[in-house]
Amino acid sequence: MQILKDVYKLAGEEYRMVPNIFAIKAENALILVDCGTDDSDWQIVLENMRYWGIDCLPVTHVLITHPHGDHAGNTAMLQRMGAKIIVGDKAVSVEEAENPLNFYYAYPAAYEPFVPDQYVKDGEELLIHGLKFSVIEAPGHSIGDVVYLVEMNGKNIMFLGDVFHIGAYGEKAWIGDQWFLDSDYDNYMRSLYKLMHIHADILLSAHMQGCLRDGDAVIRDAFIQAQEKFDGRWDKKVFLKELGLV
Numbered sequence: 001m002q003i004l005k006d007v008y009k010l011a012g013e014e015y016r017m018v019p020n021i022f023a024i025k026a027e028n029a030l031i032l033v034d035c036g037t038d039d040s041d042w043q044i045v046l047e048n049m050r051y052w053g054i055d056c057l058p059v060t061h062v063l064i065t066h067p068h069g070d071h072a073g074n075t076a077m078l079q080r081m082g083a084k085i086i087v088g089d090k091a092v093s094v095e096e097a098e099n100p101l102n103f104y105y106a107y108p109a110a111y112e113p114f115v116p117d118q119y120v121k122d123g124e125e126l127l128i129h130g131l132k133f134s135v136i137e138a139p140g141h142s143i144g145d146v147v148y149l150v151e152m153n154g155k156n157i158m159f160l161g162d163v164f165h166i167g168a169y170g171e172k173a174w175i176g177d178q179w180f181l182d183s184d185y186d187n188y189m190r191s192l193y194k195l196m197h198i199h200a201d202i203l204l205s206a207h208m209q210g211c212l213r214d215g216d217a218v219i220r221d222a223f224i225q226a227q228e229k230f231d232g233r234w235d236k237k238v239f240l241k242e243l244g245l246v
Contacts, residue, residue, distance in 0.1 A: 002052060003210065004202075005153050010048040011041055013208060019070040020206050021045055022159065024150070026129035029060040032083070033148060033159045034206055037073040037111075059083045061128050065161025066142045067091050069111045071206055076112035086126070088137060089119035091144025092182065120146065138163045138195060140188025141176070149198065158200035158215060163191060164222040165208040173222035174208060175229055185234035190242075192223040 001009050003022075011021035019041065022033040030049075036042060049055035064072050064087045075085050120126065122137035136147040141162045148159040167174040200215035211218050227236075 001048075003204070003212070004155070007152060007157065008048070008052055008054070009204075009210070010045040011036055015044050015048075017041055017044055018207065020204070020208075022204055023049070023054065023059075024131065024152070025054060025057065026131050028057055029129055030054060030057045031128055031131070032059055032062045032078070033204075034065055034071040034161070035062050035074040035078055037070045039074075039077075042074050042077070061086060063133070063146075063148050063159070064088075064091075064116075065147070065159065065206055066145045068142060068162070071161065073111040076114040079114050079117070084117040085114060086118045086120055087116040088135070088144045088146035089121045090137060090139065091119075091146075092142070136194070136198065138191035140184055140191045143182040143184075145191070147195065149200065155201040156199055156215075157202045157204065158195075158198070160203055160205040162206050163195070164226075165205040166203060166211045166218060167208075170209065170211040170213075171218070171221075173218050173225055175222060175225045185230050186239065189223075189226060189230070189234050189239055192219070192226055193239075195219050196223055 006025040203211040
């Protein structure tokens with residue numbers, strides 16, 4: 001589906017798939033955010049590319065939000081097709097895709113390993129086909145979570161990965177349990193606090209639906225929910241001390 005001009009959702013629950021895969025059209029090329037699990041996911045992507053008439057454009061870059069198998073499973077294949085693969089520099093080595101830290105509970109742990117073309121770090125800016133992507137490290141769900149922020153059509157679009165998802169009616173956040181081997185509740189709260197101070201109009205997460213307006217309000221809701229949901233599992237005193245509030 002087309003979300004707004006030059007931004008497409010090519011896979012997700014609407015297509016009876018678990019992961020969301022997004023494409024951005026720029027300068028007669030496509031930039032993907034995440035790439036799905038396996039060939040069955042990719043066939044849905046190709047079908048939607050054909051529907052929207054963008055299948056003739058090359059996929060030149062893939063921005064990986066984190067290397068869990070449902071989001072990074074097709075990276076090696078896309079790399080062979082000529083795409084440049086970009087991953088956060090704190091991510092667990094994707095050169096060893098069988099590492100259990102890359103395991104997502106609904107999928108096989110192993111996917112084809114790959115060597116990223118570029119590792120990115122917090123605060124870095126990527127200029128790709130005339131678009132500027134800001135890199136925001138947001139660990140907690142996994143060690144290597146990265147959020148990508150880009151301005152298009154006068155809107156700040158935040159690609160969240162699995163940091164949190166959007167609940168019913170796009171008004172509330174949906175917070176998972178964050179129980180993966182490399183999950184960290186203290187870092188998770190720091191990441192949500194960081195995101196609360198970055199303006200976003202549109203939120204696009206790696207599962208479920210998106211939020212196409214008032215994204216800031218949903219980020220605040222995510223922080224409030226997480227405080228309650230993870231009470232006792234993160235060190236609130238240390239967190240407040242870091243902020244200079246105690």
